[in-house]
Amino acid sequence: MPNQRFPKVQILHIAPHEIKFILSETDVSVANTLRRIMIAEVPTMAIDLVEFHANTTVLNDEYIAHRLGLIPIRYQPPESMKGEDCNGAFLPHRECVCYERCPRCSVEFELDVSFDEVNPLRAEEELMAPLTVSSQDLKTNNESVIPAHFLSQDEQDEAQDAGVAIVKMGPGQKLKLKAIARMGTAREHAKWSPVAVATYRFWPVITINEEQVATLTMEQKQELVDICPDRILEIDDLTGSIKAVENAWELSTYTEDIKFHQDSLKKRKEDDDFVRIEHSADKFIFTVESTGVMDADEIVMSSLRVLKDRLNHLAQEVENLKDM
Amino acid sequence: MNAPERSSAFLLDEDSGEQKCVYTADTKVTNAGTFRLNKEDHTVGNLFRMQLLRDPNVRFAGYYCPHPLVHFINLKIQTNNSTVAPVEVLGSAIEDLANETDHLITQFQESIETWKRENDTEMTSQF
């Protein structure tokens, strides 16, 4: 156990669909492993099998089946207020003992929409206009598992449709199908990925060489401050030197304007830099956005549990090698 | 059709006796060997490599994924002396990482709870 690290976590912001945090005192390899697991190895539900009973819409069966697969399917237990990790509540269908499928490994959705039946119920001005079949029309057999129609209230308020659009219908057209959702990971197909975005940025380390900066005139310092399009520097009113602005870590995009401009300010070209902006090797700013399948903080927690299980499994396998 | 099974990327082919982890000692270099980790990729490959390199007993650690269409990685390890075998350093590297993950889980739970308490927002999900 001699080489264990004790990383720190600082939360910047949490919303149901987004989490931002700072991970520090660890290595890029850990940050990247977390990112990769959130993208491809957190189990979620997605529609995987579709039985068509009637389809007279303009889109063919395969096209609709593909669109159904991409609809985020949310697991929200009855008493829960948030989208939760479905790992444990369901089994991957390949590991289930049932013959074909059962409630432990799958959820069934029914969809039955016919233009001619729905049209008379619509408002006067909408009569005969194309009808959008959306994720709202999918009727589940398990109330905890429903399509994530929208990501947020704002998105719902702005939307034209009732949910995720599947196909548009005209007079005389009909769509009737049964869709089966299963648990899986994005290693099999990207439709199982719980994240829209999972990225990290390196924390910027801004070092100011006070001795060098003291050799500059006030105008030259101002030049250096103004050359940076990210506005990460400012003149320190007290000392008359240069300092990084307080939220420089948020602003910095590592543009090289300062680096190139400061060379022209140097008396000799071998002189030390006035300002250096470097990537931190042990501090990362994460952004994770959910597709709606579960809350963003649940995705992070789930990814850690997946990593823990994986490491335990591999530790056991390596332990078995020692006995051989 | 000769398309491989979709699950061949992440499930061990137990019918043909595929093992998760196979060790082959190096025939030319002492205290060295290669671990073949089936159904693993850069996610754990790079994680193990970087953790092994922090161990003073490790002289060399590297991994490669031979081709994007095969689903295993080879992890090569050489240790400093014959008193520690590659299997042992890998074992302790994984143990350290597992402990680090445990630490991260508690860190996250605490900071998420603290943040939600301090920011007292309606964290209710709308749908």
Ligand SMILES: [Zn+2]
């Ligand atoms: Zn089953």
